[in-house]
Amino acid sequence: MANLYKLDILSPQGNIFSGNVKQATIPTTSGLITILAGHTSLITMVSKGDIEIMLEDNSVKSFTVIDGFLEVSDNVVSIISDFAMKSDDINDEVIEKAKKYAAEQKQKNDNVPSEIAEKNLQKAIMALKVLEHNKLKRKKRVKY
Amino acid sequence: MAENLQQVKKRIKSSQSIAQITKAMEMIAASKIKKAQASVENNKAYAERISFIVQKILAESTDLLYNLPFLNIxxxxxxxxxxxxxxxxxxxxxxxxxxxxxxxxxVSKDDYIVTIGKKAQTFCIKNGYNVKASFLMGSSFPKYDVIYPMLKIMKDLLDKKEISAVNVIYTNFKNRIVQQAITKSLVPIEKDKNFVNKGDHIFEPSANEVLKSLLPYYVGNIFYDMLMNAYASEQAARMSAMSNANENAKEIATSLTIIYNKSRQEKITNEILDLANGQIH
Known part of the structure; x- marks a missing residue:
């Protein structure tokens, strides 16, 4: 029991995840890191990719993030990101929407700052990747 | 008398249709406010955590930060x-x-103004303020993307060293009844003195690097929070204004109906009296 810590994943859309976990693997700008209970205080930047969380009952949950920040102190870990989502929530519909939105923005006017267009495109690409990844996983599960 | 009756009838009709329109507008605002309020509340935890982390870093690394944007101006x-x-x-x-x-x-006349929403634009231009740019508020809930072009103006001016501070005038959404127009400072970021320097955090890659990307993020988030507050306030204010207007219109309609009925009755009574007395006008 002692080896648990509290993890919050926060985004402007609300609390994506909040609860006690055993371990979490997070993509940061300086590489993948895995955080266990009792980790020293740390502040770093999150890059894009999958966050994998192991819960108390050893079940694994995965989330997708694009850019954000990670803070560890006193056995509380917070991940803040303006785009974070449960990987299972990403489906064809979400991707279509993201793609459409990105295309719309591009078409609307060329004055849209490149950061926005890029971010939207990244979202679409990221979502696509995750979906493929999930599909692969599902296939594997069926096979074995 | 007859003409008067017609006029009263017309007025009754117009006040009734005003009541109808205001009722519809009230309902539209009510449906919009629901989403806005939820978004403001959802964002709250996130915004609080960001400012918590920023304040923590600022408290821990005091002398590192002299050449960062948004801090020292x-x-x-x-x-x-x-x-x-x-x-x-x-x-x-x-x-x-x-x-x-x-x-x-x-605001003094020398300061730069960036307006969001048509009403502020016309007001500021009319009163001779120095309007640098104007954006529209839009009638739907503002997306996060809209803040980038708005904040770009601030960044450019800060880079050119033309301004010393950035403030935002907006309406803070307390609840559906109370909204308050306030001026809040956005830049420079102020240190919260309640945070003590514990000095136990490791920064990766470095405190400066983290802050460099965290601060714009932080400012953007505060600004978006203000935008959402303003939007929610607008809808709340419109909702209560429209519900007041609706009540007033209904009141006028009822009092006019009473006048109408009274004068109609008066007319009939007069006619009967005329008949009874055998007089013809």
Whole structure:
């Protein structure tokens, strides 16, 4: 029991995840890191990719993030990101929407700052990747 | 008498249709406010955590930060930048008047203004303020993307060292009844003195690097929070203004109906009296 810590994943859309976990693997700008209970205080930047969380009952949950920040102190870990989502929530519909939105923005006017267009495109690409990844996983599960 | 009756009838009809329209507008605002309120509340935890982390870093690394954007600005520059977040349309009670009051109080004619919403734009231009740019508020809930072009102006001006501070005038959403027009400082970021330097954090890659990307993020988030607040306030103000208007219109309609019935009855009574007395007008 002692080896648990509290993890919050926060985004402007609300609390994506909040609860006690055993371990979490997070993509940061300086590489993948895995955080266990009792980790020293740390502040770093999150890059894009999958966050994998192991819960108390050893079940694994995965989330997708694009850019954000990670803070560890006193056995509380917070991940803040303006785009974070449960990987299972990403489906064809979400991707279509993201793609459409990105295309719309591009078409609307060329004055849209490149950061926005890029971010939207990244979202679409990221979502696509995750979906493929999930599909692969599902296939594997069926096979074995 | 007959003409008068017709006129009263007309007025009854118009006040009834005003009641109908205001009722519809009230309902539209009510449906919009639900989403806005939820978004404001959802964002709250996130915004609080970001400012918590920023304050923590600021408390821990005191002397590292002298060349970062948003933190240290030359105080000799007198000019400031104001963002004014208003609405595109009127019919929202005292909300706009309160914002105008704030503009009068806190903005000097020398300062730059960036307006968001048509109403602030026309007001500022009319009163001879130095309007740098204007954006529309839009009638749907503002997306996060809209803040980038708005904040770009601030970044450019800060880079050129033309301004010493950035403030935002907007309407803070307390609840559906209370909204308050306030002026809030956005840049420079102020240190919260409640945070003590514990000095136990490791920064990766470095405190400077983290802050460099965290601060714009932080400012953007605060700004978006203000935008959402302003939007929610607009809808709330419109909702209560429209419900008041609706009640007033209904009241007028009932009092007019009473007048109409009375004068109609009077007319009939007069006619009967005329007949009874055998007099013909």
């Amino acid at each position: 030359d105080k000799n520059i007198k000019r400031k930048l104001f963002y004014v977040i208003s609405t595109d349309k009127g019919l929202c009670g005292g909300l706009l008047a309160n914002i105008y009051k704030q503009i009068f109080v806190s």
